[in-house]
Amino acid sequence: MTVESQTVSIGEFEFQCGETIPDLELAYETYGDFTGDNAVLVCHALTGSAHVASRGRFEEGDQAYAWWDDIVGPGKAIDTTEYFVVCVNVPGSCYGSSGPSSTNPETGEPWGPAFPPVTVADWTDAQRALLDELGIPALYAVVGGSVGGMNVLEWAKRHPDHVEKIVPIAAAGRLDPQCLALDGIARRAITTDPNWNGGNYYAESDGGEHPDHGLALAREIGHVMYFSKSSMERRFGRRAATREAERAFPTDPAGRFFPYRDVESYLDYNASKFVERFDANSYLYLTRAMDNYDLSSGFESDADALAAFDGEALVMSFTGDWHFTTQQSESLADALRETDTGVAHHVVDSDYGHDAFLVEPDSVGPPLSDFLEEGLHGNAVSDTQESEDEPSDFAPVHNSLFSR
Amino acid sequence: MTVESQTVSIGEFEFQCGETIPDLELAYETYGDFTGDNAVLVCHALTGSAHVASRGRFEEGDQAYAWWDDIVGPGKAIDTTEYFVVCVNVPGSCYGSSGPSSTNPETGEPWGPAFPPVTVADWTDAQRALLDELGIPALYAVVGGSVGGMNVLEWAKRHPDHVEKIVPIAAAGRLDPQCLALDGIARRAITTDPNWNGGNYYAESDGGEHPDHGLALAREIGHVMYFSKSSMERRFGRRAATREAERAFPTDPAGRFFPYRDVESYLDYNASKFVERFDANSYLYLTRAMDNYDLSSGFESDADALAAFDGEALVMSFTGDWHFTTQQSESLADALRETDTGVAHHVVDSDYGHDAFLVEPDSVGPPLSDFLEEGLHGNAVSDTQESEDEPSDFAPVHNSLFSR
Known part of the structure; x- marks a missing residue:
């Protein structure tokens, strides 16, 4: 398998806030070979890095280190013998892409608080610019968990014609006030x-x-x-x-x-x-960036924001997750259903919590793999609307069955 | 109504940790008149004070100020024309009772970190000592919410013959690791x-x-x-x-x-x-003190710890409370059921959260009042074991109905 790990400059970059920096650097990795229609962008979570897989190549360090090695690789759910996988460290982070701790070329000192505020839209645009550099006009799929799932949604919102399949995992259109x-x-x-x-x-x-x-x-x-x-x-x-x-x-x-x-x-x-x-x-x-993210921003509703996307979506959530709840994912799936997008909301029964998307590859892998290969009718893909007895209103998280 | 607000010294006090202070001062309030068998001890929550009621008499300050004024007073759920209500600021606090910010008589300086660590058992023993000073051999009831409910449980555990009725509200035998x-x-x-x-x-x-x-x-x-x-x-x-x-x-x-x-x-x-x-x-x-509290400490189980108590118990909980959950209250009620104590677990359907016990007097008042007046068969008192269709296993809090 071909693995590349590099940092490229994409030149001057204007952030959503209107501020610019003269030279945005992006650290990224690619796995496998690009064949024209097999590019999969993987979006990392809050403190992740571009080092999505290939354990052993880099220094160990929690989420930043081969954080999805069980999912991405040869023969794995995102099979790097089949797909060309790209993962980019987001602007504002500290794993190689420009951020507050990187050097301001005009002063030779770290940017510090002078670095422009970043948004999920900025991440998406930076990724789009990097793909241009790499000669990748469109993506087969965008996959990501947590705030990386918000990044996935932003792709469907900003570049609906550049992506066929989206997989937001343990994500939401916005954070709740808790x-x-x-x-x-x-x-x-x-x-x-x-x-x-x-x-x-x-x-x-x-x-x-x-x-x-x-x-x-x-x-x-x-x-x-x-x-x-x-x-x-x-x-x-x-x-x-x-x-x-x-x-x-x-x-x-x-x-x-x-x-x-x-x-x-x-x-x-x-x-x-x-x-x-x-x-x-x-x-x-x-x-x-995570707190500020609101899928519906600039639109009437989440459904509106996603209306131009006509690919397929696999929304995945975990029952024990109170950071990004199953209810929020269901609401996201409903928005996609409203726009007649093909969507399945695959709920994993897990009490692990939000980190389940990182630590339960046996639950995440099969539906993800089948969705990429076969679409919504993949064997391991389930949908909340399949079962007749599914409640139509969902219990608020933090409440118990005593709730009447 | 007679209201008294004072601070008394109960002399040398040995804490559970083995350390002593030469003179423990306790700030307390009483409401109404003691008739021999009508004393109700109200236990405050973490940052509460002895100022349980009588809004307007003291300076305002959140929970510390008349924190249960809607529950305690003439004609209210804990009717001060009928009951003699006592509320004591716990040792270790900063509202008049001895604690790290009060003066060490031996040095003339604040105790600071030299003040002995305190436990819920210490609070209970200090309250027992104060009641001795006041000439109150036994309590009709002990009532309290949150860690004040732990204080209630400790009364049934340490002084089972000195209390007829206990009402732990939004409490638990111990905190969970979250x-x-x-x-x-x-x-x-x-x-x-x-x-x-x-x-x-x-x-x-x-x-x-x-x-x-x-x-x-x-x-x-x-x-x-x-x-x-x-x-x-x-x-x-x-x-x-x-x-x-x-x-x-x-x-x-x-x-x-x-x-x-x-x-x-x-x-x-x-x-x-x-x-x-x-x-x-x-x-x-x-x-x-709250973190360290474990009802079963020194015993085989919660039921064991409560075995000597043969009064009646009203356990009250709130469906939206994730600090002290309904499930934990049910487990407490089960422990009391095991010891053949008369107990009702009254669940209030409220999504307010833990603070419901402070801010929803209309839900808390009627069952509390009826329990004090008429016991377990009081009109407004319900029990989780009453309804046939109650699930026998409870959904873990933070999970949703998607959990299968």
Whole structure:
């Protein structure tokens, strides 16, 4: 299999906010060979990178490292012997594409907070520009999870004639206010860390300290959003941490009497790894893009926004996901049904939570593979409208069957 | 109605952790007249105070101010013309009872982090000691919501012969790991605020700054836990803040392009009020007490822990509450059923969230009042075991009806 990993410059780029930068760099990977009609764009999630697969080629680092290696590869659900797979690190991120931590060519210093705000539309346009560079006029499919699924939707909205099939996974037309609140709190954690310093913390002259405490808090809040209650119960329960865990931050003296719990230790450990690999300003920029995303923006409705797309859509969701709920995916599927787009909403029964799209390849792979190969009538593809006994109104997430 | 608001010293107090303080002060209020068998202890929630009712007598301040004025008073659900109501600020808090912000008589300085860690058992024992001072040998009822409901359970566990009726509302035998995680993150927000300074921030010589940024973050995380997804949707949606809102903290420059949302503005405003009224160390101490609470601790099971209690119990829960879920209340009711205690689990259909116990007096009042007056067969008291069609297994909270 041919794997390419590079960074290209696509020149001056105007962001949706109206600001421009002289030279947008995009880090991307491609897998397989382009045959003219087999290009599949894979969109990464909030803190992901272009390193979608090929475990072992790059340095390890959570989501950023071969984050969908179980899905993308030879003989896998997105079969790289058949499809030409492209994955691009989004502008605003910190994995090779231009963002606040990259260098402003005019000053020779990191952009910092002077980097323009980014939106999901900007990501989409940057991807379109990269595909032009690569000589790819149209995509066979766009696939992505979480905010990467919003990126997928934006493709159907902005470039409806350039894509045949879309697969938004664990996504939604917009975040709900509970998630907006948690993202806002996460940003506040970063910006009130004194080391954030208005976003200027890269240079030694800024003190040399990064806002690690704030970014760690932001990550921990995010991490809780990726689990379900029951997956946390199963994984951690209330037990004390077993490993000799040293906290990397001050704690209250009551810690001498109360246990350091496994769930805290897990979040703390992962946050400490995260701050080593991710840039705090990028976290601000990318959560802003996610929070601000609204599929219907500029249109009357979600259905309107998707009306020009006449390909096929596989909407996939997970029952235990409270970050992007099954109900939100159903509403998205309804919008597509309204426009007479061929659509299936495939619900995976999983209590893992939002991260199921990353960690349950056995659930995600078969419907994805069959949809790419055979379309909506693929064997493993199911639809919520298939079963007669499906309730027509969905229980609000966080409520129980006691709800009457 | 006779209302008394005072602070008494109950002398040396040994905490569960083994540490003692020379003089535990307790701030409390009483309403009505004690007739020998009509005492009702009301237990406040995490950031509450002894000011349970009598709006107008005290300075306003969220939960701390007449927090159950719609429930407690003449002719109300807990009728103060009939019952002698006692409410005590818990040790470790900052509303008059001894806690980290109160003065250590031996040094003349605030205790700070030298104050002993507190537990729900300590609260219960302190309340028992106060009742001794007041000449109240036994309680007719103990009523409380949230961690105040844990306090109620601890009464049935530690002093089963001193209470006839218990009413734990929106409570549980223990927190689940999702809530433990969020509380741990909230504490980390406080302790990583440089102004926390190891818990020493009261004296001018400590710099005079309090860890307001950290406490605000902690409060905002808590606040999200008190709402349900649907109540946030209804209340805030995704709209921008309407008032001319000035953020009291640094924000990312992308704020120039993206809206300051109503939900953020609401949380920020409330957090700014909260840091004026609450002590950061108390927040650490009280969340530790809540997180650490386990009804079964020292026993084989919850049922075992409650076996000696032979009064009656009304367990109340709210369908939209994901902080303390209906499922957890049902599990508590099951434990009481196992011990042949008379119990009803009254489920209120409400999508408000955890705070429903504070803000929906029309739902809480009638079953509470009828239970106190007539017991389990009171008109407005319902039980999950009454209806034939009640499902025997409950949907995990955060899952939807799609779950199969």
